[in-house]
């Protein structure tokens with residue numbers, strides 16, 4: 518697939534930085550908040566000029582790939598029908614202070630991206646961009662081959678989708694590190710050592726390996 522448009526659902530801290538990086542990489546960018554497009558249009562025009570504010574349904578319909586950047590607890594508000602058949606990158610995390618008590622999201626044996634995949638049953642969900650803080654995402658993006666380039670982990674079930682997301686992570690300025698199936702994404706979540714990590718690819722691989730040992 519020739520990915521030209523990246524949609525971002527969630528126009529908050531991480532959504533805006535992802536929009537900035539995607540624009541810089543040459544993608545067309547569509548972005549949505551929880552309400553109508555005009556509610557975020559000014560913010561988007563100032564912080565990510567060139568990105569187009571739409572509703573989340575429109576973002577889902579019009580984008581080749583959609584990144585989810587809303588509070589995880591609201592995943593059931595995602596436009597499921599419009600996301601049917603789409604490649605979806607899940608950058609969300611469970612955060613108790615924001616999401617509250619959520620038994621559906623806190624089974625220690627199930628990655629939250631598997632829960633999202635179950636809900637978006639006709640989409641192809643890949644986990645990426647969740648473990649790095651938005652400041653680091655903003656500050657650490659570097660061209661391929663640059664020294665001290667940081668890495669972003671990717672977990673997913675389809676080789677073809679992983680290839681696409683690998684390319685996107687690379688284009689947005691990070692070394693992609695594939696860690697395994699979507700279920701392995703549990704290693705990237707809050708509570709684990711990788712969560713919050715902004716390290717290079719060899720260090721990230723080592724951390725993933727250590728997680729397997731601790732587990």
Ligand SMILES: NC(=O)c1ccc[n+]([C@@H]2O[C@H](COP(=O)([O-])OP(=O)(O)OC[C@H]3O[C@@H](n4cnc5c(N)ncnc54)[C@H](OP(=O)(O)O)[C@@H]3O)[C@@H](O)[C@H]2O)c1
Nearest residue numbers: 527528529530531550551586587588589594609610650651
């Ligand atoms: N902050 C980080 O450093 C970071 C890093 C990696 C991943 N993440 C993950 O990314 C997600 C967003 O984090 P954040 O820090 O960017 O949060 P944030 O600043 O609070 O932004 C959340 C955004 O999601 C929007 N939103 C809420 N419900 C929505 C819905 N139903 N449909 C469309 N948009 C909706 C909000 O829009 P309104 O303002 O209109 O409600 C807001 O634009 C979380 O799951 C977080 O764990 C965060």
